[in-house]
Amino acid sequence: MTHASALDALDELEDGSIGHAELLDEESLTVEVARHPAGQADPKNPHTEDELYYVISGSGKIRVGDSVHSVERGDTVFVEQGLEHDFFDIEEELVTLIVFAGSSDPASYSIRE
Numbered sequence: 001m002t003h004a005s006a007l008d009a010l011d012e013l014e015d016g017s018i019g020h021a022e023l024l025d026e027e028s029l030t031v032e033v034a035r036h037p038a039g040q041a042d043p044k045n046p047h048t049e050d051e052l053y054y055v056i057s058g059s060g061k062i063r064v065g066d067s068v069h070s071v072e073r074g075d076t077v078f079v080e081q082g083l084e085h086d087f088f089d090i091e092e093e094l095v096t097l098i099v100f101a102g103s104s105d106p107a108s109y110s111i112r113e
Contacts, residue, residue, distance in 0.1 A: 002026060006033045006097060020098070029101050036087050036094035037062070043086040047100065053080040054097040060090035
């Protein structure tokens with residue numbers, strides 16, 4: 001069993017900046033918590049694994065491939081491997097729990113330039 005505190009990880013992230021903290025990395029499953037500040041965009045490269053976002057708090061929009069959706073507290077978004085995706089029009093700081101599954105290489109996660 002592995003135990004991790006999302007609240008402790010969030011405390012480690014700097015307020016006002018985009019940040020990700022890894023909660024656990026167990027073979028083909030990686031879990032992170034992330035902060036996406038209001039007024040900023042957070043573009044992502046396509047990943048080699050499927051990804052699930054759970055919005056803990058905040059509001060904004062997410063683009064997944066050609067689809068755009070508003071997101072707010074309690075929403076869950078699935079991003080299939082290989083799709084470009086990004087958060088934007090962030091109205092209130094987004095705090096998300098991110099689950100990567102289906103790959104043993106979480107290093108595929110990176111920010112688009």
